[in-house]
Amino acid sequence: MSFKRYPSKVLQPLKEYLQAEEEELTKQLAELESGDPYNEPGRISDNEAGDDSYENNEHDKITALKKQIIKSLEEIKRTLQRIDDGSYGFCRRCGKMINTDRLAIRPTAELCIDCERQLEKK
Ligand SMILES: [Zn+2]
Structure with missing residues (x-):
């Protein structure tokens, strides 16, 4: 999976x-x-x-x-x-599948929402 x-x-x-x-x-x-x-x-x-x-x-x-x-x-x-x-479609950082709704909006997304949020906090 x-x-x-x-x-x-x-x-x-x-x-x-x-x-x-x-x-x-x-x-x-x-x-x-x-x-x-x-x-x-x-x-x-x-x-x-x-x-x-x-x-x-x-x-x-x-x-x-x-x-x-x-x-x-x-x-x-x-x-x-x-x-x-x-x-x-897989997160560059953690390797999990990126949410397909997210990809539909931003097909070039390289990070899953969790990783992106974590990086933003820095
Ligand atoms: Zn991730």
Whole structure:
């Protein structure tokens, strides 16, 4: 019971969903790169920090968004790997099965609710 693998009929659609998500996020990331005013070809490279608050704000916003997307992409990549090696759905910390309701909401969850709570307390 404790080492039951998820059947492929459950994992296959999940895998496809994650792969589509991965593609979408990669696209978003590329769009953000090109929308960053710091990367604009016409930008004067020697303007000092604080010269142009609009550019700086935009740049900070984009940097924060990019970080978020990169984090999600990493989660997706790890989840895809876990699907392939058969450890998907089991807590990375204690090895127990992760609640399926939890996985339905957050398919990239790597910890069971107990472990996540314990880690949050730290
Ligand atoms: Zn756990």
